[in-house]
Every structure is written in C-alpha cells, then in structure tokens.
Amino acid sequence: MALARVLGFGLALHFKMLSRSPFDLFVVVASPLIFATLAYFLFEDSTGSSLLVAALASGVMGIWSSTTAQGAGALQTQRRLGVLELLVAAPVPFWAVLLPISVAISGIGIYSLAVGLVYVRVFYGVAIAVHSWLALVVAVPATIGSIGCLGFLFASALVRYRSAFMIGNVFEWPIWMICGLLIPVSVLPGWLQPVSWLFAPTWGMRALRGATLGTGSPWTDIGVCFVLAAAYLLAGTVCLRLFLHRARADATLALT
C-alpha cells in the first residue's frame, strides 16, 4: 500500500510540476503543431484519415520528445536540486521514486495527442472518426506508460553521467525516423525495421493507428507495449541497482 501511495503520489506530483514548466509544455505542444503542419504541406494529396494519423503520429513524437528531453536526465534534475542523495537514502526503493518521474515526463505527452487532434480538427476540418474507442482509450495509456518505462530505463542506465540528457537527446530524431510515425517503414533500409521493434513508440503508434483506422490488430500491439514496458522496467531496475551500488561505493553519486 505504501509503495502504491509513493507511485501514485509521485506520478501526480511530477505531472503537475511538469505541467507548469513552460519549456516542457512547449516541447509537447509544439511537436504536433509543427509536424502535423509539415505533413499537411508535404503530403498534398493527404486525405482526412492520413492527416488524422499524422496528428496521432505527431502526438507520439511529442511524447517521445518529452521523454528524451527530460527523461534521460531525470536523475540529473534531482542531482541539480540537491535531493538525489536524500532520495537514494530514503527507505522507499529507488525505482519507485524514479518510475513515477519517468512516466510523468512521458505522461505530459497526453497534451501532445490532444493538441494534435484538436489542431487537425479545427484548422483542417479532419473528422475525428475512431474505429474502436475502447481500443484507443487503452492504447493511449499503454503507449504513454511503455514510453515512460523506456525513459526509466534510459535514466537508470545513465544515472552516473551528468551529461545524461545529452545522450537522451541523441535518440530523439532516430526514433522519430525508424518507428513508423510520420515516415512509413517501407522507405527505410530493411535492417532498421527489426531495430524499431525494440522501441515502444513503434508499437504504441501501431496501436493508436489500428484503434483509429481499424487496420492491423491494435490489441496485439497494446499487448506488446505492456510486454516491452515490463522488459524496460526489469532492465532498468537491474541497471539502477548496479549503478547506484557502484556510485554509493565510490561516493560519486553527486560528483559523477
């Protein structure tokens, strides 16, 4: 129960804090505006449904953007605020402190999805026709949660590096490119497709597209999101245990 309270309270607290940050809000609001506009001008023959998918894709891009901009460096933020040692020394398992932060960072991507859909509806008159609302309602948190868990893995693996956020930023454009968001995987080199399967945005986008257009099997994609999330959590927890132990043993937690 105490653990659930830590997770729930942490998620709510960090979601509220991020929702008041101009930079973080900009990151998630700008992505759909920019990339949906780009899709509109580039894909001139685009139909309503393709613009709708572009809005969803740019929403996922916003979620990923937030994750890379803040997620990988989540621990650096705590270090900068001077509370990292206190959090590590707290009796609560440290993964339970970090996970809500990571999921909240991805969670503000919900604004991105909302802005994307409202934008194409209002400015381009795209009808928000959803094939399965139930699948969409499940796919959204599955996408956000699995991407949040990927952010948790990044943050855990990079806990010892001050420049973690820079490393996170390196992944922004490549994931946008290979995960079948705005760019169909058919135009990419074939070897990139198996690589994209390792990343949650691929399956989240497939689930959102399937739930909206009725293509593919969104429930399978949602299932893969959950499996990947579990894998990221497991790997992240192991990384966190190893690296934190090392940092504490070497007394380099604050000095890394």
Added chain:
Amino acid sequence: MSNLRVLTIGGLISYRALFGWLNPAAYTLTILIPSLTQLAFFVFLGRAAHVENDAFFVAGNALVAAATPSLFGMAQAVAGERYTQTLALLVVSPASRVALFVGRALPAIANGIVVSIWTFFIAGLLFGISVPAAAVAPLGLTIAVTAFSCVGLGLFNAALGLRWRETAVVGNVLLYVLLLFAGVNVPLDRLPGWLSTAAQGLPITHGANAARQLVGGASFTHVAPLIAAEALVGAVYTLIGLTAIGLFELEARRGATLEVA
C-alpha cells in the same frame, strides 16, 4: 584596443564555456550527431512524400545545422550569464555592447560553418550527393553567409533573453519556423503565397536555394544574387538583434527587471 580585446578574447572564453570543452563528447552529442539524424529524418520524410529529391533535403538541412548552434548558442550568451549570476555584472560593465555581443557571435558563426560542412560532407556520403569541384568554394561561401545570417537571428534571440528566461523555448520556436517555412523541407511553391513571400525575409531561404543550385551544377555568378540576399537578411537581423539588446538592457535597468525577466 579594449573593444577588440572584449570582442576576441571575451567571445572565445564565452564560447568555450558554453560547451564545457573539458568534455568534447558534449559537442558531439548535442551538435554533430543530432544534425545528421535530423537531416536523415527529413530525407526519408521527403522520400515518403515524393517531394523533391535527396539533394534538396540534404542541402537545406545541412544549412539548418548551422542555425541550431547559432540560435541556442547566442541565447545562452545571456541565459548562461544569468545562470552563473554574472548578468548584472556584465550589464554594469563599461564594455561596448557591440564588441561584447559580436565577440560572442563570431565563434558561433565559425561553429555554424564547421557543423554545416560536417553535415553536408557526411550526409553527402550517406545519401550519395556529390558536389561539383567548381561548386566547392561557392558552396563554402554560401555556408559562411548562411551561418552569419543565422547568428543574426540568434542575436535577436539573445536580446529576448533579457526579457524572458525561457530562451530555449524561443530558440525552438525560431528553429521550427526555419524548418517549416524557410524552404528547407517544404518547397516554397507548396506554401500559401503570403507565407512564401514572408519566407524571403528568413535566414537560410536564399542560402538553401543557392546551395541546391550549386549542387545541381550552377555557377557562382548564377547564385551570387541569392548569396547577396542571404547576406542582406543576416545584416538586417544583426542590426535588429543589436538594437533590441540595447533597448531591452535599457528597459531592464530602468525597471530593475534584469533578474526577474
């Protein structure tokens, strides 16, 4: 002589501090790799949309690579001082503001040129874009002039930093405007007429056009007017930026709002 010292030594120290040169990995991770991945994204997006060829996106985005360090680097010239609590000291110093900020702009221009050439070269290898031998020197000039015009816009971003703390937000807005409307990724004839006209006043628009024509085999004399137009745009933004810095500094001193901006 004092102004020259502020301009050269001050600018160099400021720029070295920007990236924390004790760790060169920071430069690679924040500048060199993202410039290439961003370019690759737009090349593949262009292929998916069947709009223009790879050379169109490589040339445009290699020039945008110069804009990223220019916009954010110049903004950091103010934000960094605020972060280290030296902005007030900077403002009360008797140093010439032109020397101070142009000094910080010069390394940004040099950096923009380096990043742009790096991006052009590597992307050329990756996507099979070759530059005719006769076009190398004019292309170098185009890159240099475009880097200058981007820094001009960066100076304006630095000025906004005196009024608003969130320089990264403004920098991103400006960068997105360039990506969308400067003819880099969306051909100008696909934009609404008024937007296409407005794009003529943006940095990179003319430079990207010149670079594409040079890659396509055009001569220097053919693209010289475009390069001149890019230089003019850069000069106007530099003037606007320096004027805005002066005005906003005056306003901040008058209202004692330097640290609360």
